Amino acid sequence: MMAPFAGLIRRNVRDPRTLALVTALVLAIAAVALPRLPITRDGVRVLVVVDITGSMNTRDYGRDGAPVSRLAVAKEAVRDLLGRLPCPSRVGLALFSERVPFLLFEPVDVCRDYGAVEGAADALDWREGWEGDSHIAEGLYGAIAMAQGLDSDLMFITDGQETPPLPLSGGPVFDGKPGAVRGVIVGAGGYSLAPIPKFDDRGNEVGFWGVNDVQHENHFGAPSPDAESRPGYQARNAPFGSGIPTGTEHLSSVREPYLRGLAGGTGLTYTHLEDGRHLARALLATATPRPSPALADVRWVPGAGALAALLAAYGLIPVRGWRPTVPGFIKAVGRWS
Amino acid sequence: MTLGIDHPWVLALLPLALVPWLSSPHRRIAIGALILVPADRLSAGLRGGLRIAGTLAVALIVTALSSPYHGGRLISRTGTGAQVVLLLDRSGSMNDTFAGRTPAGTEESKASATKRLLRDFIGRRPHDLFGVAAFSTAPMLVLPLTDHQDAVLAAVNASDRRGLDFTNIARGLGMALSMFAADRPDEHHVILLVSDGGAVIDPHAQDQLRALFARYRADLYFLFLRTAGSKGLFDEPGPDENTPQAMPERFLHRYFQTLGIPYRAFQAESPQQVEEAIRQVDALERYPITYTERLPRRDLTGWAYASAGLPLLLLLAAKLVEARLAPSRSVFVAPPARGRAT
Numbered sequence: 001m002m003a004p005f006a007g008l009i010r011r012n013v014r015d016p017r018t019l020a021l022v023t024a025l026v027l028a029i030a031a032v033a034l035p036r037l038p039i040t041r042d043g044v045r046v047l048v049v050v051d052i053t054g055s056m057n058t059r060d061y062g063r064d065g066a067p068v069s070r071l072a073v074a075k076e077a078v079r080d081l082l083g084r085l086p087c088p089s090r091v092g093l094a095l096f097s098e099r100v101p102f103l104l105f106e107p108v109d110v111c112r113d114y115g116a117v118e119g120a121a122d123a124l125d126w127r128e129g130w131e132g133d134s135h136i137a138e139g140l141y142g143a144i145a146m147a148q149g150l151d152s153d154l155m156f157i158t159d160g161q162e163t164p165p166l167p168l169s170g171g172p173v174f175d176g177k178p179g180a181v182r183g184v185i186v187g188a189g190g191y192s193l194a195p196i197p198k199f200d201d202r203g204n205e206v207g208f209w210g211v212n213d214v215q216h217e218n219h220f221g222a223p224s225p226d227a228e229s230r231p232g233y234q235a236r237n238a239p240f241g242s243g244i245p246t247g248t249e250h251l252s253s254v255r256e257p258y259l260r261g262l263a264g265g266t267g268l269t270y271t272h273l274e275d276g277r278h279l280a281r282a283l284l285a286t287a288t289p290r291p292s293p294a295l296a297d298v299r300w301v302p303g304a305g306a307l308a309a310l311l312a313a314y315g316l317i318p319v320r321g322w323r324p325t326v327p328g329f330i331k332a333v334g335r336w337s
Numbered sequence: 338m339t340l341g342i343d344h345p346w347v348l349a350l351l352p353l354a355l356v357p358w359l360s361s362p363h364r365r366i367a368i369g370a371l372i373l374v375p376a377d378r379l380s381a382g383l384r385g386g387l388r389i390a391g392t393l394a395v396a397l398i399v400t401a402l403s404s405p406y407h408g409g410r411l412i413s414r415t416g417t418g419a420q421v422v423l424l425l426d427r428s429g430s431m432n433d434t435f436a437g438r439t440p441a442g443t444e445e446s447k448a449s450a451t452k453r454l455l456r457d458f459i460g461r462r463p464h465d466l467f468g469v470a471a472f473s474t475a476p477m478l479v480l481p482l483t484d485h486q487d488a489v490l491a492a493v494n495a496s497d498r499r500g501l502d503f504t505n506i507a508r509g510l511g512m513a514l515s516m517f518a519a520d521r522p523d524e525h526h527v528i529l530l531v532s533d534g535g536a537v538i539d540p541h542a543q544d545q546l547r548a549l550f551a552r553y554r555a556d557l558y559f560l561f562l563r564t565a566g567s568k569g570l571f572d573e574p575g576p577d578e579n580t581p582q583a584m585p586e587r588f589l590h591r592y593f594q595t596l597g598i599p600y601r602a603f604q605a606e607s608p609q610q611v612e613e614a615i616r617q618v619d620a621l622e623r624y625p626i627t628y629t630e631r632l633p634r635r636d637l638t639g640w641a642y643a644s645a646g647l648p649l650l651l652l653l654a655a656k657l658v659e660a661r662l663a664p665s666r667s668v669f670v671a672p673p674a675r676g677r678a679t
Contacts, residue, residue: 116488
């Protein structure tokens, strides 16, 4: 009884479809037995500092045809960014107003606590600002020190508008080590000047800042060299001239050259605020990789192989054209995992 | 029994399970005329069985690729707790000690002591929803109500950093109240206000706050960290002192008493007293609260691959014993005794 079967088997073994079925069976069994493989995953650890000063209310972004404020775009982008970070990543959040960053919470795992961090980012509001001034450079240096203390990278979102304007002698000097903290400065705002909304002390919008509402020139330090030619110049009593300086400080656009300069001086990179995907790309390009052990489930590799082999046995995948794709497939798997 | 899958899109491959009904891994044999092969139930049954086996094998592997699991459902449970907003004073004076000095050596600032004790408090209340708000010159929403304790602890950890300038309690309270859901009598709302200074609330803001408290219904605990030598909540005014400007703490306390809400004030002059106050809040705020919990998951991927093995084995067995009908150079003379063509 066995003898004819043995003969059949011997003859059928040579059929390529038999080979395909054997492959499918072996791969399915391999998928059962394959343990999770230990790998390292690179996450990021970043402190996100968002400028909430008045100029961030400027509505010079457009979404669906409606003007949207810089802060709204920044919030939306940060929330989107959270979902795009590789797991496990940790994100802390801080506000910037006046001259110091204000830490809301230390970096937390956004993969596990996504809802909480996303809710906090959504709750950012310009009304939380504690002072009207915005000394961007000082705030940035403070944020760099804060990020260093938290052992994290930095993302600083601002429009770069110093209020009041910097004195002629220049802004404060960075006394840290450039590059000690890695990260990105994100410039928010459009490239052309736009009016800044003005609010009363109950938080109601009451028009825009006018040309006479703001300081256009900083009178600390030495006057500009052309001051002598100004009307009413007097070396002791009116070294800046007697006229009221005018300018465009009541309007706002993203101060890109200034922010690029700050980035260069502190070893950060610069990018313009667009959306979450943009932020993620800029951050991941510069962030310090934080490897952590993880277990990868790679059972899908033999599983997919088993499916392919089974379909090949049914003639769906032409077996003859198969051989050259196998090394390509293995290479692709190597890239993915 | 709840089943779920992680990668639903993989199921788009399921139509491939029809392939066994369109094609076969077995050898085709050309036969001159159908009439030569009589209808054969055994053959038809075998064919059907092998088709079903093929369908099962494809479907099970596709299912396995979609990472099926059992359990992992979110269920609601009832525990004891409350919805607690921690409203923390972040004015600069919180970074001093209870003696009003900059901390030196092993001394603990008011903010650090509060932070340490609040961490214990949060750890003891696993089912509470916590939110964190801070105030100095302006109120700041730090973290909306959440059951993610790690995030709450991270927010409390950040609370003893350098503070800002002033103490604007009224706007802070308004912010804290707005974090709750309005008109939800089934929820129990608690505000734990930690501050080291009173503040004058102007009459307009007083009315607004009163309306907000009526709307959001929250219990208020005022943990007043009294610095040595400063006025307290319960001090009796001296002559010419009975004004909100001279004794803001006393007037704030009396205003809270008029709100018509459950209100308790604790005046702490040392970390030990802070601990005692927080312990009392912990004991008082024990109400039924609904919280969600995720049931453990059991991965079924391995089972799916294993069960695909059986039909695969069957297909392979059928393939191996496939009979090769003699390649006939000559014309068929007689039908074979048993047709095994499948």
